[in-house]
Amino acid sequence: MKIRHLILLLTFFSFLSATAYFSHQMTSPKQLTGNHEETITKKEVSYFEDETVYAEEKACEKGTMQSPIQIESADVVRKQAPSIRFSYGEEQLGLVKQKHTLEAVSKSNLNFITIDNEQYKFESFHFHQPSEHQIEGQSHDMELHLVHKNEKGELAVVAVFIQSGKENDMIKEVWKFLKDETLKEKEYEAFNLLQFIPEEKTAYYYEGSLTTPPCTEGVRWIIFENPIEFSKDQIALFSKFYGNNNRPLQPANGREIIKISVK
Numbered sequence: 001m002k003i004r005h006l007i008l009l010l011t012f013f014s015f016l017s018a019t020a021y022f023s024h025q026m027t028s029p030k031q032l033t034g035n036h037e038e039t040i041t042k043k044e045v046s047y048f049e050d051e052t053v054y055a056e057e058k059a060c061e062k063g064t065m066q067s068p069i070q071i072e073s074a075d076v077v078r079k080q081a082p083s084i085r086f087s088y089g090e091e092q093l094g095l096v097k098q099k100h101t102l103e104a105v106s107k108s109n110l111n112f113i114t115i116d117n118e119q120y121k122f123e124s125f126h127f128h129q130p131s132e133h134q135i136e137g138q139s140h141d142m143e144l145h146l147v148h149k150n151e152k153g154e155l156a157v158v159a160v161f162i163q164s165g166k167e168n169d170m171i172k173e174v175w176k177f178l179k180d181e182t183l184k185e186k187e188y189e190a191f192n193l194l195q196f197i198p199e200e201k202t203a204y205y206y207e208g209s210l211t212t213p214p215c216t217e218g219v220r221w222i223i224f225e226n227p228i229e230f231s232k233d234q235i236a237l238f239s240k241f242y243g244n245n246n247r248p249l250q251p252a253n254g255r256e257i258i259k260i261s262v263k
C-alpha cells in the first residue's frame with residue numbers, strides 16, 4: 001500500500017511539472033510576438049497596392065461586421081447610447097513613416113477614452129486619404145484614426161474627418177517631418193490630442209473592424225459627424241506620399257448605428 005501511495009504521489013507531481021512546463025511553452029511565444037511594433041506594421045497595408053493581402057485574411061473576406069461603412073440616417077437607431085468621455089491632453093509621440101501611412105505612436109501613455117466606465121488607452125493615430133467612412137453618401141478629403149486599446153486588448157477607434165479649409169497649425173511640425181525625406185522616424189515632445197476633436201461633439205457609434213488586414217472585428221467605432229480643417233496644400237502633401245490608402249465601403253448588414261454626444 002505504501003509503495004502504491006508513493007507511486008501515485010510521484011505520478012501526480014510529474015504531471016504537475018509537465019503541465020507547468022507546457023503551459024509555459026505555450027504562453028511564451030505569444031508574449032514575444034505580441035509586441036507593439038508587429039501589430040502596427042501588420043495593420044498598415046494599403047488596400048490599393050496589396051489587395052491580395054486582404055484576400056488572404058479570412059476576416060477581410062468573410063467577416064460580416066467589416067469597416068468602413070456608409071452611415072445613413074435610416075440605419076441610425078434610437079437606443080440607450082454608450083457613455084463616452086475623452087481624457088485627452090498632451091502626449092509624447094514617436095512619428096513613423098510606415099509603408100502606407102504616416103503614424104504617430106504613443107510614448108507617454110497618458111491619454112485615454114472611457115466607454116461605459118471602461119478605459120481604452122490611446123495607442124496611435126494615422127491618416128487615410130480620401131476618407132474611409134461616409135455619411136449620407138458624402139466622403140471627405142481625409143480621415144484621421146485614433147486607435148485605443150483596453151486591458152483585454154479590445155480596440156476602440158475614433159475617426160475624425162478632415163476637409164479642405166484653414167491651414168492647421170498643430171499639424172505643421174508633423175508635416176515637416178513628412179516632407180523631410182532624410183527622416184524615417186522622429187520624436188515629438190508634447191502634442192495635444194485634444195486639438196483633433198471637433199468643437200461640435202455629435203458622433204456615431206457602431207461595431208466594426210480594422211480597415212486594414214487582419215480586419216479584426218469587435219472594434220468599437222466612434223465617428224465624429226463634423227470635420228476639422230487642413231489647408232489644400234496640407235492635404236495635397238499627404239496625398240503625394242500616401243494618397244488613396246482608403247479601403248472601399250463594406251456592407252453594413254443591418255448593423256445598429258447609434259447617434260451619441262461625447263464628453
Ligand SMILES: [Zn+2]
Nearest residue numbers: 126128145211
Ligand atoms: Zn485607419
